[in-house]
Amino acid sequence: MRNLFTNLKEISIYRSELMGWSILWIMMLHFTFNQIAPLGFVAQYGFAGVEIFLFVSGLGLFYSLERDKDLGFFYKKRLFRIFPTYYILGIFASLSLFHDDILSYFFRYTTIGFWTGGIYWEWYIPSLIILYLLVPIFKLLLDKNILYIVIIIIICFGCSYCLIDSNHIDRAHFFLLYRIPAFLFGMVCALWIKEKRSTDYFLYVLIAGLPFFLYLFPQHHQVYNYKYFSLLFLLPLFILIFILISKYLKFLNPIISYIGKASLEIYLIQSIFFSAKIHGLFIVPSNWHDISTICLIITSALLGILAHKLIEKIGIYRFL
Numbered sequence: 001m002r003n004l005f006t007n008l009k010e011i012s013i014y015r016s017e018l019m020g021w022s023i024l025w026i027m028m029l030h031f032t033f034n035q036i037a038p039l040g041f042v043a044q045y046g047f048a049g050v051e052i053f054l055f056v057s058g059l060g061l062f063y064s065l066e067r068d069k070d071l072g073f074f075y076k077k078r079l080f081r082i083f084p085t086y087y088i089l090g091i092f093a094s095l096s097l098f099h100d101d102i103l104s105y106f107f108r109y110t111t112i113g114f115w116t117g118g119i120y121w122e123w124y125i126p127s128l129i130i131l132y133l134l135v136p137i138f139k140l141l142l143d144k145n146i147l148y149i150v151i152i153i154i155i156c157f158g159c160s161y162c163l164i165d166s167n168h169i170d171r172a173h174f175f176l177l178y179r180i181p182a183f184l185f186g187m188v189c190a191l192w193i194k195e196k197r198s199t200d201y202f203l204y205v206l207i208a209g210l211p212f213f214l215y216l217f218p219q220h221h222q223v224y225n226y227k228y229f230s231l232l233f234l235l236p237l238f239i240l241i242f243i244l245i246s247k248y249l250k251f252l253n254p255i256i257s258y259i260g261k262a263s264l265e266i267y268l269i270q271s272i273f274f275s276a277k278i279h280g281l282f283i284v285p286s287n288w289h290d291i292s293t294i295c296l297i298i299t300s301a302l303l304g305i306l307a308h309k310l311i312e313k314i315g316i317y318r319f320l
Contacts, residue, residue, distance in 0.1 A: 008193045008202060010243050011059065015244040017253055018056050018239065020260030022049035023267055027300060030274040031293040034286070048231045048238055050124065050175070051182040054237060055264070057128065058186025061135045062142075066194065071136055078132045082264070083109075084123055085311055089268040093121055097275050114172070122271050123172035130176070131183055138184060142191055151184050178229050185235065202236055209233030259301055266304030266310070273300060 011018075029046025033039040064074060069306060090109040094100040098106060098119075106115035111126035141150055185205070192201055209232075216230035246253055259266065273296050276282060284292040 003200070004244055004247075005199050005240055007190065008197060008199055010247070011189055011239065012063075012193055014243050015056055016257040016260035018052055018242050018255035019263045020258070021242045021245065022052040022056075023259060023263040023270075024297065024301075025049035026254075026267070027297045028293070029272050030270060031277070031296045033290050033293055035290040039229050039290070045231060047228060051179055051232060052237045052238060052242070053124075054128075054131070054179050055186035055189075055239065057131070058135075058138075058183040058185075058310070059190045061132070062139060062187045062190035065136065066190075074136075076130075078282040079240065082125060082129065085264055085268065086309070088309065089265065089307065090121065090310065091271070093268075093272050095276070096272060096281075097279065107244075121275075123175050124267070127176035127179075131180075135187075138187055142187055143293070148188070151181055151188070174225070175228075178225075178232060180234055182232060202240040206234075206236035206240075209236065217312075234270040258305060260310035261304045262301075266301055269303045269307065270296070270300035 025042070026049040027046070028039065028043035029049070033043045054262040064077070068074065087109055090105070094105055094108070096204060098104070098108070098121075104119055105120050107116075108121055111120070111129055112118065114120035114123065115130075116125035138150075189202065213230050213233040216226045216233075220227035246256070
């Protein structure tokens with residue numbers, strides 16, 4: 001493994017590809033494969049693609065603050081990357097799924113509803129906004145070598161939460177809670193890249209996480225939370241796998257990289273299709289299930305890329 005993964009900088013080099021593979025994996029999970037067994041096996045763990053997203057976000061935000069410490073500019077960039085796209089694609093979600101009035105639309109897409117127990121669309125964007133707000137604090141702690149302690153505390157808290165299988169928090173907020181270490185790990189790796197650390201540091205994290213995975217995962221049929229939390233400890237392995245795919249299947253990189261750059265739009269568009277499927281707005285005959293999954297993945301990717309290009313063209317991303 002050390003011979004295949006020779007430089008931590010490869011994580012940054014293949015950042016767009018990591019996001020591209022991750023969004024494809026997430027769509028495989030949401031739309032599922034029932035007939036093609038190998039794809040069905042891979043698809044059922046697609047929720048781990050979100051960990052990679054958050055890891056890459058933490059990595060990129062560290063670099064952003066390292067280049068420019070102007071917090072006003074930092075937040076302006078985040079604002080113009082997320083909210084215009086969220087509002088625009090939210091119109092289609094509200095019209096087709098929720099039939100919102102203006103007030104409901106406001107609470108849903110300002111993310112206020114998610115944090116006040118009100119209405120919301122999905123959990124990822126509201127969670128990302130909170131992490132964006134906390135990034136300068138995380139960066140300060142990391143610069144002072146305190147963040148390592150914070151991460152250990154968070155992991156211990158998360159393990160305790162999973163071990164007692166608490167039911168006092170809903171699934172959407174749980175999905176953020178247990179993934180915070182992935183986001184912080186991305187920031188730590190960015191620091192390691194900056195300091196030109198050895199890949200051994202990354203591999204040590206993988207080795208340290210394996211016992212937790214081996215303990216939690218076999219019990220996931222009895223305890224719901226274990227399935228999600230156990231795979232968090234395999235995050236370094238998933239990152240390594242996608243880096244190796246990107247290194248040795250380079251002919252795919254231009255396509256996967258472009259998908260990665262448009263991953264926000266693709267994620268939101270596939271969320272519309274996913275929600276429509278859950279609410280029974282369209283039903284696919286069982287013998288056409290996997291073909292429909294492939295079509296939905298391709299359609300979501302193409303529409304997401306188109307939306308990204310259109311929003312980029314009208315200048316909403318001018319601050320990026």
